[in-house]
Every structure is written in structure tokens, then in C-alpha cells.
Amino acid sequence: AQSVTQPDIHITVSEGASLELRCNYSYGATPYLFWYVQSPGQGLQLLLKYFSGDTLVQGIKGFEAEFKRSQSSFNLRKPSVHWSDAAEYFCAVGPSGAGSYQLTFGKGTKLSVIP
Amino acid sequence: EPEVTQTPSHQVTQMGQEVILRCVPISNHLYFYWYRQILGQKVEFLVSFYNNEISEKSEIFDDQFSVERPDGSNFTLKIRSTKLEDSAMYFCASSELAKNIQYFGAGTRLSVL
Numbered sequence: 001a002q003s004v005t006q007p008d009i010h011i012t013v014s015e016g017a018s019l020e021l022r023c024n025y026s027y028g029a030t031p032y033l034f035w036y037v038q039s040p041g042q043g044l045q046l047l048l049k050y051f052s053g054d055t056l057v058q059g060i061k062g063f064e065a066e067f068k069r070s071q072s073s074f075n076l077r078k079p080s081v082h083w084s085d086a087a088e089y090f091c092a093v094g095p096s097g098a099g100s101y102q103l104t105f106g107k108g109t110k111l112s113v114i115p
Numbered sequence: 116e117p118e119v120t121q122t123p124s125h126q127v128t129q130m131g132q133e134v135i136l137r138c139v140p141i142s143n144h145l146y147f148y149w150y151r152q153i154l155g156q157k158v159e160f161l162v163s164f165y166n167n168e169i170s171e172k173s174e175i176f177d178d179q180f181s182v183e184r185p186d187g188s189n190f191t192l193k194i195r196s197t198k199l200e201d202s203a204m205y206f207c208a209s210s211e212l213a214k215n216i217q218y219f220g221a222g223t224r225l226s227v228l
Contacts, residue, residue, distance in 0.1 A: 032214065043121075043206060043221035044158070090158060101146060101171055101213050102160035 002027045004091050006106035013081050014114045021076040021109050023091030033074040034092040034103065035065055044090065050074065061085070086113045117141040119220035121207050127226045128197055136192045136223045138207030147190045148208040148217060149182065151175070158206065164190065165213070197227045 003026045013019055025031055032051050036044040048059025055067040065076045074091060088110045094103040120139040128134050140147050149161040163170040164182050181193045190209075194201055204224050208217040
């Protein structure tokens with residue numbers, strides 16, 4: 001069964017500092033990988049996705065993520081964090097293949113930004 | 116930009132009552148999903164729906180749950196007899212194809228008292 005681990009429950013960074021949120025997955029084949037962001041009281045907004053090809057993917061709001069097959073990781077990065085980036089970030093994997101369409105989410109990492 | 120719309124944003128109900136959560140997926144999408152997020156926990160898959168039938172469901176999606184596409188635009192989740200543990204945020208999502216990006220609505224917060 002596929003699974004996603006986000007080892008950091010809560011991260012606090014200063015505005016302007018760089019950010020890396022970790023995501024590790026367990027999956028039997030080449031996964032589809034996603035990062036979603038959830039602001040307080042809001043739904044899930046897609047930040048970026050990896051399906052195939054270039055392992056460094058760019059997303060919205062200045063975020064990027066790198067797929068590393070050897071490490072089963074898909075870490076999210078941003079060079080300079082803005083106060084508006086404070087939110088919860090979810091890594092997800094899926095769909096797993098024929099007949100299965102579900103996304104499997106990690107537990108999320110809550111990002112706090114210090115002005 | 117097209118979006119998934121969910122109503123109501125907050126639903127309060129008494130234990131044992133039936134609730135219907137409503138979703139309007141993106142118009143050209145063919146696959147529809149429900150997920151839930153219990154407070155402080157991760158987002159969990161409930162069910163996927165394609166071509167007017169359930170494609171896949173999780174263990175959570177027991178006989179108390181049902182889904183329906185009553186017309187060309189709405190997609191509903193019904194909980195027949197709500198329990199306290201059904202209190203959660205319920206997200207609807209849709210995708211154009213099975214392996215495409217799933218777009219999520221803002222969610223319905225269900226509070227069972």
C-alpha cells in the first residue's frame with residue numbers, strides 16, 4: 001500500500017528565510033506526487049505536481065520540489081518565505097494504477113512565519 | 116478559473132440525523148471524489164465516482180455513506196445516520212481523467228452534536 005511521511009509536524013521560519021519541507025513516500029512504481037497547501041479555513045490548493053520528466057518541478061507562489069527516486073523523496077522548497085506562506089502543507093501520492101484513483105496524503109506540516 | 120464548489124460551508128446536525136453534503140465539480144471533469152479530514156488528522160480518501168458508479172471506496176465508506184450525481188452538475192455525499200465521529204471537514208474533488216490532477220473544493224465542516 002502506498003504511504004506518505006511528512007516527518008515535521010510544525011516548522012517555524014523567519015520571513016525571508018529559505019524553507020524546505022520534507023516528504024517521503026512508499027510506492028511500488030513511479031508515483032505521481034503532489035504538494036497541496038491549506039490556509040486556515042480554506043480548502044486544498046495545488047502547489048505543484050510531478051508526473052514524469054524533469055525531476056525539479058516549479059509551482060505557484062515561488063515553490064519548487066525535487067523528486068529523488070533513490071531517496072523516495074519529494075521535498076518542497078522556497079528560497080525566501082513570505083508571511084502569507086503560513087499555512088499547512090500536504091504531500092500526496094497517487095493514483096496508484098488501474099482501478100485506483102485515490103490520493104494518499106501525509107499528515108501535513110504546519111508552517112509558521114515570524115515577521 | 117473553474118473551481119469546485121461545496122455547500123454548505125458548515126453543517127451542524129444532531130447524532131442520528133441524515134445529512135447531505137453538496138458539491139458542484141468542474142464542468143468538464145469526469146471523475147469525482149470525496150475525502151474527509153478529522154480535526155488534526157490527515158486527509159483521508161472516502162470514495163471515487165465515475166460514469167455514474169462508485170469506482171473505488173475506502174474502509175471508512177461503509178453502508179452509512181452513499182454518493183449520487185442526481186443531475187448533470189451536482190455530486191452529493193449522504194450520511195444516513197450521523198455519529199459523533201463523523202464530525203470532520205469533508206472535501207469534494209474532481210479530475211478530468213483518472214490520473215490527472217484532483218482539484219479540491221473549500222470543504223464542508225460537519226459538526227455532529
